[in-house]
Each structure stands twice: as C-alpha cells, then as structure tokens.
Amino acid sequence: MAHRERSCAQTTSVPVERRRDIRVVVNLPGRYVLPRRRAVDGKPPAFACRLVNASPHGLMVAASVVGAVGEPVAAQFEEFGRLDGVILRRLYGGFAMSIEVTGERLAQLEAKLVWLDRLQRKAVANERRHDRMVPRTPQSIVVLADGTTLPCRIIDMSASGAAVTAALTPPLGMPLAVGAVVGRVVRRFAGGFAVEFVETQEIATLERLLIRSPVRARAMSAMPPPEDGGEIVIIDA
Template structure:
C-alpha cells in the first residue's frame, strides 16, 4: 500500500476531526519552484491558522498554487508534507500527505497542544516583540515597487519580515506604512529597523498596506 492515499472524509468523519485553531509561527518551502533570481529566498515564514490530521491553513507571504508541493515546519508538529488545495487572500490551504501512522501521531500532537495552557516568559527587551493580528502587508522597495510580505513579529522599533526577496543590509524599505532600513538577514527573511519609535497602540494601523499601493498591486 502506498504511504499516501487521497484522504476522502465523510461528513461524520469531519465532525469527529481533531483540529487546532490558533496562531503558531512556522516556515515553509515550495520545492516545485525553480529559483532563477539570486535575490529570492526559498524558505518563507508563515503563521498556522488551523490544522487537523488531514488539512491545514496558513497565512504566508508567497501563496502556493493549487497542486503545488509544500514542506512546512512548526515547532509543536515538526515537518509536514502537503499539497496546496486553494489560495486564500493572505495565504493558502493545503492537504497533508501523511500515512495512517503519521496522521495518528499528528492527531495526538494536536490533542496535546490543545490541552496546554498558554504560558510565555515576559519579554524583557526595551521594546517587546508581538505577533501582529494581520501579518500580511506590502513591502515597498527603493524603486517604488511593491510586493506582498509577511511580518513575523514587530516591535515599536522594528520588524522581522519574510518576502520573496532579500534586500541588502542598509536598503531603505517600508513595511506597510512603517519606514525603515534593513539591518540584517534572518533564516527566513530580514530585520528592519524603523526610522522612528512608534507607539505600540498605533502599530497595527501603521502596518496596514497603503490603499494606493494595494491598487497598484491588485
């Protein structure tokens, strides 16, 4: 028997499905794509929105095409192989390519994750990082071009960003409406330091993509 067979679920099975719904950071690759531009990256950051032993939904900077192979990693669930099934406005849904044993293991991991109380050590940095409620926005480059990006986390002084490009250190950019410069590269993107310190209460609003830029992109 092949390790993976298309998983067809009845309505009853779907109601009994073990599902975790909650934000969880991760990373992914789209192995079917050939990278021709050296400024592009192959590993992107993402945020898991929901997962079951059969399917998952993520928010991501580069949307997988339906049928495209996805390899994702999440700390609590490990490496997950999948096929994208549909694109969403800020990410995509995918069907997990698991055998019966792998599905059972993932179901147990999901149950364990759902039982855990949320507990985090207080962030003692001067400007604590937070995960924005709406992590998908637009990155504005020095030439005025725009492209989708995913904000891994953000603080009053800067942000960690994942996109389909890796700007060089010192490059001026805007993340949504927040202006800054690239200060270093990360495993799944790059860090931007803002030109000024912003009030925490205004970050979500400033992070939203400018309406004019959205019209140009969309």
C-alpha cells in the first residue's frame, strides 16, 4: 500500500514541475507602463511592446523604452492580462522582468503557458481566421503624404494591415505608407496605431515590403547600452 502511495505521488508531481519550469517562446503584442514615471497629464505613459518569451516567473519583452533595474513595471497582454513585476535586466531592444503572481492567478498563467506550448507544437488547433504575425526585424519607417519619413516599430502584421508604434500618433483616416505598403490609419491605441492596407498583401512577400531599414541605426542609437554586458534580444529563438 505504501508503495502504491509513493508511485501516485511521483506520477502527479511531474506535470506540476513541468508547468513551473516551462518557458514558451511567443510573439504577442502588448503594452506596458513604468508606474514611477509621469507624462504631462500626470499619468504614467503607456508604451507598445512585444512579448518574446514567458515563464511562470518572468517575461522577456521587446520594447523601445527601458527602465532601470529594479524599477516597477506593469505589462498588459491579451493572452495573459495584466502582469506586474520589476525589471531584472536591461537588454538591447528590451528588458527582462519578474512576475508577481500567486495562487489561482499563477495556476491560470501556468495553464495558459502549457496551452501555448502545445499550440506551438501543433497539438492544439488555432481557430483564428486571420492570424497576425510578428516580423523578424520589426524596425521600419512610416512615410507620410508629404514624403516625411519617421522610424517606427511594427508590433504585428497581417495580410490586411499592421499595428505600428512611432513618435507620431496620426489622426484616424490619415493616408501613409509603412515601408512600401500604402494604407490608412483606422485605429489608435495606447502607444501606437493600426493601419489598414489599401490592398490585401501576399503573406509570402509582406515582410519584405513592410521592412525598410535606413533609419534603424538612428532609432536604436538613442537607447543607452544595457548594464549587464550587452545581451542581445533574439526575437525568433
């Protein structure tokens, strides 16, 4: 009898350990705030970001504004909701942060990560009709009607449009081009805006048309070097 009880305990402990150790490579758009900072209106400014990988204990985030090590950060993702923590490491193009979740919230996060892991291994069918993708190199340019170009970061893209973050927040309906693809602004959100393409694009050539790199170096040079020796964020590991 004691032997049976030990066997059961060993069997049930494996999934729990796997959940707590799992780290999933993801490409999910989101936004974050650094609560200690304030904009002109007195509220913390929101920035667009992209979740690179996640575990039950921490996240790696691609972002243009990087806080100090130990600074509180609150990140919001559609798949996970709001996740609070502190910045653990500064990276080129982003940061690593802890996650402060316990109890039922932690169990829900672990279950979601397991599901995403299975989805990536094609064990779960993804029923979304129009999948959004994240480009391998998200830095590009926005071209305005008068020919002005601005550096931007593409949060995600699909055959019909793209979500973009840039220093400019254009008005709804404004025509512009993201890289070489012409469209118009159809939605604005905290930290960016959505562009609907004039023509539906072929997925096979979409990234090549969207990505334009002449201002990439200027956009990245404004970021101070990381404090931990220069780690590189690899988006598609």
